[in-house]
Amino acid sequence: MAGRSYKTEAIVLRSFRLGEADRVLHLYTLDRGRVGAVAKGIRRTKSRFGARLEPLSHVQTILHQGRGELQTVTAVDLVRSHRAAREDPYRLGVGLVGLEAMLRLYSEQEANERAFSALARFLDLLDDSPTRAPARPSLDPLALAFQLKLLWLSGYLPHLGSCTECGSEGPVVGYSPRSGGAVCRTCAADALTLSPAGITAIDGLLRRPLAEAGAVPLSERSAREALSVITAWYEFHGGFRLRTLSA
Ligand SMILES: [Zn+2]
Structure with a gap:
């Protein structure tokens, strides 16, 4: 992938369905403030993101910034689920x-x-x-x-x-x-x-x-x-x- 990846803590503010399996997330990140990102395949049962990207979730994530406005979530670890x-x-x-x-x-x-x-x-x-x-x-x-x-x-x-x-x-x-x-x-x-x-x-x-x-x-x-x-x-x-x- 062209572009750059970076690691940051983030909190999920909002999440929308996108197409069949994806979600668009509004994140508030420690490193860059407000960021829009897409989590691909998140709505599939075997998604590697699981239920870690719900609103209120506090995560450590790797985001990829390509040419588009939306960044791409490439990895997620929970810091706190806030269940x-x-x-x-x-x-x-x-x-x-x-x-x-x-x-x-x-x-x-x-x-x-x-x-x-x-x-x-x-x-x-x-x-x-x-x-x-x-x-x-x-x-x-x-x-x-x-x-x-x-x-x-x-x-x-x-x-x-x-x-x-x-x-x-x-x-x-x-x-x-x-x-x-x-x-x-x-x-x-x-x-x-x-x-x-x-x-x-x-x-x-x-x-x-x-x-x-x-x-x-x-x-x-x-x-x-x-x-x-x-x-x-x-x-x-x-x-x-x-x-x-x-x-
Ligand atoms: Zn007065």
């Missing part, structure tokens, strides 16, 4: 929110070691994360904390301590997507309303390690407020909505 997350519907729902956030926020073929590590950490924690059904996975503290950290890593840290419009000490009563932070009552005309507990919760989810997301005091109202800040950011700054968040 515990995949086989529980609630955890899977949380995982799919995280994968879709990665797909939308990190769509470039450009290595970002911190983003890769955050994703790997999120999935490791998800395997042992409590199932909070019947609550919606989109309101899960780990899902919210992971997305807030991705926004932070992509250069956006919501400012919560004082009013981002007029600089007053507050109290702050809302979040303005336009100014990217909290606002006081005077400046809250087109802001989302936030409760004091909601602001504290968002701040905790942002600043504490991902492993401690479940320990942040989070009422259902606070979780909804955190989610509204995240979705407002996606819509205002990214121009997109996550399908998994409206499920």
